Structure formats: C-alpha cells, structure tokens
Amino acid sequence: MMGGVAVLAIWMLALVGASCGGAGRDPWLAALRKERLATMVLPGGKLVLNSETKEHTSLGKAITARILRAYAFRDPHAATVSRNQAIRAAIASGWHVNPERIDPAGPYYGSKKLSPGAATLTIGKFTSDGVVKVSIQFDQGACPRELCGQ
Numbered sequence: 001m002m003g004g005v006a007v008l009a010i011w012m013l014a015l016v017g018a019s020c021g022g023a024g025r026d027p028w029l030a031a032l033r034k035e036r037l038a039t040m041v042l043p044g045g046k047l048v049l050n051s052e053t054k055e056h057t058s059l060g061k062a063i064t065a066r067i068l069r070a071y072a073f074r075d076p077h078a079a080t081v082s083r084n085q086a087i088r089a090a091i092a093s094g095w096h097v098n099p100e101r102i103d104p105a106g107p108y109y110g111s112k113k114l115s116p117g118a119a120t121l122t123i124g125k126f127t128s129d130g131v132v133k134v135s136i137q138f139d140q141g142a143c144p145r146e147l148c149g150q
Contacts, residue, residue, distance in 0.1 A: 026054040028065035031114040032138040036093040037121070038067055042082040042134055045071030055140060064140035072131045079132040083125045086136055095121050098149040107135075111143035118142035 029052060032038060041047075049070035056063050073079035090097050090110055097110035107124030120143035124135045 026065060027116045028140045029054045029067070031116050032065060032067045032119065032140070035114075035138060037086060037090055037136050038069075038138065040086065040089055040136075042071045042086060044075065044078040045073050045082055045134060048072045048133065049135075066140065067138045068135065069137075070133050070135040072133050074131075076132045079125055079134050083123060083134045086123050086134065090121055090123065096148065097121070097123075098147065100149060102147070109143055109147040111148045116140075120148070 033052075047069065049068060051066070051068045053063065053066045055065040071079075071082065073082065087097055087108055095110040095112045097108055099108075101108060107122045110121035110123070112119050112121065118141060120139040120141060122135070122137040122139070124137075126133055126135070
C-alpha cells in the first residue's frame with residue numbers, strides 16, 4: 001500500500017510541475033513561434049534539425065529562448081535561392097536584416113522588437129558533411145550592433 005501512495009505522490013508532483021513549467025507558458029518561446037519564418041518550409045530543402053529551447057536557468061546560468069531550424073539541400077544553388085527567400089520573408093514580416101555581413105560567407109543577422117522584447121534572427125548557409133544547409137535561428141535578446149548594424 002505504501003508503494004502505491006509513493007507512486008501516486010510522485011505522479012502528482014510531476015503533473016503539477018508540468019502544468020507550471022510547460023513550454024506554452026514561456027512568453028519568449030511563444031513570441032518566437034509566432035514568427036512567419038518559424039514555420040516557413042524552405043522549398044527544395046529537407047528539415048534536418050528542429051530545436052526549441054525555452055527560457056530557463058541551468059546550474060545558476062540564464063538560458064535564453066531559442067528556435068533553430070536547419071534544412072539540407074542536394075543542390076547548392078537551391079540552398080542559396082531558399083536562403084534568399086527566407087531573408088525576403090524576414091524583411092516582409094518586419095525584421096531589420098543587415099545586408100552587410102562581417103564575413104562574406106557568413107550568416108545574415110536581423111533584429112526585431114517582439115512583445116516580450118528585442119530578438120535576434122540569424123540566417124546562414126553552410127556546408128556540413130558535404131551537404132549544403134540553410135539555418136534559421138531566432139534568439140531572445142537584442143542583436144549586437146556589430147552584427148545587425150543598428
């Protein structure tokens with residue numbers, strides 16, 4: 001009987017913890033998810049990474065909210081076209097995207113004010129394991145001036 005009570009108590013604590021700390025209640029993650037690019041499917045690409053991190057603290061260190069998506073392409077030209085479409089979609093949805101990159105082969109950075117505060121966008125194209133990939137990343141927090149040009 002005692003074992004059943006312990007299992008019930010653990011189950012109740014887990015239920016309470018899940019209802020208090022669910023990802024849907026994080027205002028940052030909710031705001032990032034509402035962005036057009038967060039759900040945009042890049043034409044010709046295959047989704048190979050889909051990661052969301054809610055704002056939290058780990059070992060006393062603040063971890064900011066983040067959404068990261070990466071798409072793999074067989075054709076490097078298709079990857080470039082899709083990256084450029086993502087940049088145009090970002091601009092159309094209110095992101096200030098810096099047209100000048102620190103490194104000519106590096107990512108494009110953008111900034112936007114969302115309901116919880118300033119956010120940073122990173123759109124990159126890179127080769128990994130012989131496959132061309134395009135990544136779209138949203139981060140909680142202001143974009144550094146040297147990246148976003150503001």
